[in-house]
Amino acid sequence: MDTNRIYKKDMVQVFSALKKLNISVIGQGFDEKQRLVFKKVSSFQELALDEITPLQPVKSFLFPPTEKVFSYAKQDEKYQITPETSPESSEKKVLFGLRPCDVHAIEYLKKFYDGHFPDQPILRYLENTIIIGIACEHPSNACFCTTMDISPISSTGADVFLTPTENFFVIEFLTEKGKSLQSAFSEVLKSSEATDVQWKQNIETETSKKLLEKIEINSIKGQINKAYDKPLWKKYSDVCVACGGCTFDCPTCTCFDMRDVMESKKTGYRYRAWDSCSFASFTLHASGHNPRNTKMDRLRQRIMHKYHYTVTNMQTWSCTGCGRCVRVCPVGINTRSILKDIKEALHE
Amino acid sequence: MSNQPNHYLPSFGKILEINQENTLIKSFVVSAPDSMQTAQVVPGQFFQLSALGYGEVPISISEIDYNKKTLLFCIANTGAITAKIHEMQPGDEIGIRGPYGNGFPIAALKGKNIVVVAGGIGLVPLRSIIHYSLMNQGYFNYMEVLFGAKSTADFIYREEIKQWRLKPDTTIKVTIDNPEKDWNGNVGFVTNFLQDKCPDHSEVLYNIDPSFKNTVVLVVGPPVMYKNVFKALEKIEFPDKQVFLSLENHMKCGIGKCGHCNCGEKYVCLDGPIFSWLEMKSLPKEY
Numbered sequence: 343m344d345t346n347r348i349y350k351k352d353m354v355q356v357f358s359a360l361k362k363l364n365i366s367v368i369g370q371g372f373d374e375k376q377r378l379v380f381k382k383v384s385s386f387q388e389l390a391l392d393e394i395t396p397l398q399p400v401k402s403f404l405f406p407p408t409e410k411v412f413s414y415a416k417q418d419e420k421y422q423i424t425p426e427t428s429p430e431s432s433e434k435k436v437l438f439g440l441r442p443c444d445v446h447a448i449e450y451l452k453k454f455y456d457g458h459f460p461d462q463p464i465l466r467y468l469e470n471t472i473i474i475g476i477a478c479e480h481p482s483n484a485c486f487c488t489t490m491d492i493s494p495i496s497s498t499g500a501d502v503f504l505t506p507t508e509n510f511f512v513i514e515f516l517t518e519k520g521k522s523l524q525s526a527f528s529e530v531l532k533s534s535e536a537t538d539v540q541w542k543q544n545i546e547t548e549t550s551k552k553l554l555e556k557i558e559i560n561s562i563k564g565q566i567n568k569a570y571d572k573p574l575w576k577k578y579s580d581v582c583v584a585c586g587g588c589t590f591d592c593p594t595c596t597c598f599d600m601r602d603v604m605e606s607k608k609t610g611y612r613y614r615a616w617d618s619c620s621f622a623s624f625t626l627h628a629s630g631h632n633p634r635n636t637k638m639d640r641l642r643q644r645i646m647h648k649y650h651y652t653v654t655n656m657q658t659w660s661c662t663g664c665g666r667c668v669r670v671c672p673v674g675i676n677t678r679s680i681l682k683d684i685k686e687a688l689h690e
Numbered sequence: 691m692s693n694q695p696n697h698y699l700p701s702f703g704k705i706l707e708i709n710q711e712n713t714l715i716k717s718f719v720v721s722a723p724d725s726m727q728t729a730q731v732v733p734g735q736f737f738q739l740s741a742l743g744y745g746e747v748p749i750s751i752s753e754i755d756y757n758k759k760t761l762l763f764c765i766a767n768t769g770a771i772t773a774k775i776h777e778m779q780p781g782d783e784i785g786i787r788g789p790y791g792n793g794f795p796i797a798a799l800k801g802k803n804i805v806v807v808a809g810g811i812g813l814v815p816l817r818s819i820i821h822y823s824l825m826n827q828g829y830f831n832y833m834e835v836l837f838g839a840k841s842t843a844d845f846i847y848r849e850e851i852k853q854w855r856l857k858p859d860t861t862i863k864v865t866i867d868n869p870e871k872d873w874n875g876n877v878g879f880v881t882n883f884l885q886d887k888c889p890d891h892s893e894v895l896y897n898i899d900p901s902f903k904n905t906v907v908l909v910v911g912p913p914v915m916y917k918n919v920f921k922a923l924e925k926i927e928f929p930d931k932q933v934f935l936s937l938e939n940h941m942k943c944g945i946g947k948c949g950h951c952n953c954g955e956k957y958v959c960l961d962g963p964i965f966s967w968l969e970m971k972s973l974p975k976e977y
Contacts (some may be wrong), residue, residue, distance in 0.1 A: 414743075416742075425699055442732065455947065458945075459697050461945075462696040462697070465694070578697075590836060596949060597941055598943075598948050600698070600943065601745055610742060614948075617942075624950060628747075628766070631912065634976050643952075647952065648738070651954060
């Protein structure tokens with residue numbers, strides 16, 4: 343693998359080169375209210391790479407919380423439909439400094455939104471996105487990526503991968519898309535030294551110490567549906583307030599609603615908006631019947647979907663162990679504890 | 691990727707004819723959009739119909755006229771979007787996407803005795819298979835329609851049912867939940883037809899082919915109804931591979947992305963809406 347060094351002080355040049363290439367950069371930093379978020383940044387200094395991951399997932403930049411699908415206008419009793427293509431979707435962008443968990447999440451989104459009926463609007467975003475991953479040195483106290491088989495130094499899914507050290511990054515250009523960025527870095531790339539391979543290993547060792555203990559769940563992979571009737575669900579659903587926070591902040595939650603807005607007698611638009619399986623209305627039938635009528639049904643659905651159904655359908659957990667659901671939950675429901683309970687229940 | 695079609699954009703059909711079926715239900719004959727390959731539409735599939743400015747709803751296909759390229763939809767007025775569709779008039783344009791879903795396994799049903807068990811508005815998606823039988827005389831060996839409605843006021847397709855009765859190799863049995871003045875027909879749930887002690891029990895299940903070998907049951911109705919049908923069929927040890935259900939579920943996209951219709955490992959819009967009873971057994975118990 344070709345690796346190079348890029349010194350942090352030289353990142354100014356990289357950012358201006360990206361600007362010249364009309365590539366915008368999105369990364370984690372603080373907004374005007376001092377909230378840690380993913381946002382468009384114009385300089386390396388604006389990034390807050392030494393922080394934990396923002397609570398709000400980066401998927402908002404690929405699958406916006408609300409987005410117009412099309413506009414319509416009625417003329418002479420006939421409808422004209424105009425697909426809404428947001429300029430952001432065709433804008434070339436770099437997601438700079440994504441942790442391995444979030445890179446895996448985007449891999450999942452790519453796989454999910456493709457398929458028999460590709461989701462063209464979302465795929466357009468993904469097509470124009472280049473991912474610069476970074477080895478994770480700063481997990482939150484809720485992180486459990488290793489439980490989900492993701493290493494804090496995994497570069498899988500990244501186009502370019504950075505390993506941070508105090509003064510420089512070890513940089514790897516991994517894909518064709520990643521190599522397309524090489525020109526932006528070329529002037530400041532330095533050759534790496536033989537010892538540079540150590541940095542990644544060091545991070546893995548150090549970060550693993552900070553992470554919550556890995557739960558060995560591969561032994562129950564493909565078996566989790568057998569916990570369907572176990573009593574463990576009630577313990578969690580009794581306190582769940584069905585706010586949907588765990589789904590909205592989840593980087594792999596893909597569900598959405600579609601609704602119409604009438605702007606005038608003859609014009610309007612259809613939009614889609616993130617939706618959540620935690621809400622009773624999510625599955626409510628027109629007849630009034632609701633197959634998942636209780637909070638327990640819905641909490642169990644979220645867990646089953648992430649840890650069982652996608653394992654069967656897409657051969658992967660749809661969880662990256664990023665810990666956002668744990669961090670956001672207002673009543674302290676811990677997904678990792680649920681997994682522990684499932685494992686215990688299955689081994690009883 | 692992005693040069694692929696955008697599946698969320700509706701095409702438009704024109705409403706040609708509207709019939710009031712009962713106080714709640716209207717049927718709409720719609721000319722298929724030019725872009726639609728009607729020849730590929732299979733009974734049991736569904737479409738996403740739009741009342742622009744109000745929204746989109748999944749509606750089963752009731753009839754496909756392959757020659758005239760028209761589609762028949764029967765729609766209950768149950769919410770803001772279907773209320774708006776009910777206000778539409780012949781000549782109006784209606785947004786349409788589809789067809790979606792798997793449809794009935796037509797090829798596997800050839801030469802079989804078909805027992806259609808319909809609860810109320812469940813007759814709507816099943817009409818597509820009944821119509822298919824009428825259009826393809828001899829395709830099925832025999833057809834029996836068991837239709838249960840809450841009351842006579844809930845009947846739909848009154849005229850069509852009269853016509854179906856006149857067809858050879860076709861039997862229609864109708865029941866209402868409670869006795870009514872001027873009603874001399876069957877009273878009780880539609881599942882009664884599946885019990886041998888019912889005086890008007892199913893011809894196919896008890897007389898024509900008591901071995902069940904060549905018989906297939908197609909069921910559509912509310913959950914309480916189809917669960918009772920399964921119970922009744924279990925009692926007579928009817929094989930689960932020979933029973934098919936059209937599973938209704940909340941849907942938004944129709945193409946397996948929005949997540950609303952997900953049940954277990956299946957998406958009703960992609961893997962269904964037609965599931966065998968055997969497949970139903972592998973779905974989570976909520977369904």
